[in-house]
Amino acid sequence: MTEVLGPTPGEEFDELRGLLFSIAYRILGSVAEAEDAVQETWLRYESAGTKPVSAKAYLSAVVTRISIDVLRSARVRRERYVGEWFPEPLLDDPYDDPARSAELADSVSMAALLLLERLSPLERAVFVLREVFGFGFPEVAAAVGRSEAACRQLAVRARRHMDLGRPRFQADRQEREELAARFFDALRDGDVDGVRDLLAADVQLVGDGGGKAPALARSVVGADNVSRLLASFFPALAGLEASVEVRALNGQPGAILRDRAGGVVCTFVLDTLDGRIQTIRSVLNPDKLGHVGPVGDAWAITRALRQTRRPD
Template identity: 70%
Template sequence: MTRTEEFEELRPLLFSIAYRILGSVAEAEDAVQESWLRWQASETEVASAKSYLSAVVTRVSIDVLRSARVRREAYVGPWFPEPLLTDPYEDPERSAELADSLSMAALLLLERLTPLERAVFVLREVFGFDFPAVAAAVGRSEAACRKLATRARHHMDSGRPRFEADRRERDELAERFFDAFREGDVDALTEMLAADVQLVGDSGGKAPQWRGGGVSGADTVVRLLVTLVAPFVRIGGVVERHEVNGQPGAIFRDRDGRVVNTWTLDVVDGRIQTIRAVVNPDKLGHVGPVADAWETVRETYRARRDRGDEG
């Protein structure tokens, strides 16, 4: 097998490692490309292309993450990972675990870790690398990596909800939610939302956003949802159910099929706890052609006003 063939075979794994470390599709793709360039330029013969390239992409990702964290501190409003529609790395025996590690909630928990803790957690806990391979990838001793893994697990476990829904329950609830959402069914929506539900958006200051980044409370969230869905549909908007980051979610498109935003739903204890909307156009280009969100919102409000829906 040539180097090119080996690399292409490993590309899905390398991207999946980089995305979980970085939370960015574009940066993960760049890290994978940089790994290829470094391997191409190296004359060293390696015993395992998987170990070698996983180590390279991890080191590149750690360096990128360190600089990215500085940018994120100056980010306008809440920061969410870039939405990922499909994880290219397939392992049927571990598909549920891999999907859980992709969720917005899990990636936001990973943001609390140091770059080294995050890399060790991803390699060890998500992809099952042994400690010698993890140590080689991050340039630390096995003992140090074990300590990093322990700290990372503690932070991740302490941040996870106690009663997460199983996948079937979650998907069934999401289907009922989006049906009720399209129909503007206040009672059904209220029943499915947690009392303290949050609707939070990531616009980066580049798209319309709720004041403070979001709204909370079932009554407030339902009122907002019902107020906007009917006029959005009237102007040709489409709510397309789609799994996003391994979670039930949706892609909102304008009349021309361009992406307005993506939503993901966090389901805890049988109710929707958080709705996360990614609206920043810089984070949506890989999903498809991006709409002018400002114009879409203006048109939605005009349609609402013209039909006298403001009350």
């Protein structure tokens, strides 16, 4: 009689890797830190003396605890961060669950991740496990080391904070993609009026350079100001052989700006509401772009743009 063997620890871990990364990324807002948390989870799992009853419950709890510890130290660093802090842009979420597709898509957006920053590390972990991934309170309690009653209270507080910060209406995916396509087409053409027509009156353009990149996207407010600024330099990018790759980032319409060698200079993500672009967030900090591709020289792009705009 042939013995039927179950999956090895490595096979179990590989099957759950996408889930573990997705949990860690939502808690940490960092691709690099999430990958490190997943790797540390594997090391602990590999060295565990006994096999857990549920690999999913065990590994999810371990990656959550590691992420909470990392977040606590990261929050101290973020208090000293130069300028606006944004999460690292995410190209693709490796975890998919059709039953929770709406929660997963909403929770990975830049806007949602910035709202999560307002929560304490425990509130954030409880919200992610319970509201995003649908874990039961017994599993949540085991993961964060609190009682079920305490976790229910943490979940209520976290939901309240998140609901207060969320916009009441969201455009559907097709509407957002069509709006983004019109926006980037108008930018390429230098069409100031066309860009302005797609922006909310109080639109914000905000950049995260971390003090390590030029202020290509300093905080600018108002449709007139934002449209003039963007339409003044986007058409010139073609002359520099730079390219704008329109694609979804963090589940939102966005784009990647690359230099002539294909190096990533920055990313853009668009928040849309009521048929208008409300916020444009740009990540320029080179420390946050390495996972997107080879990092380009934003300073060189800025110098070249200034040269093209100088009078002869």
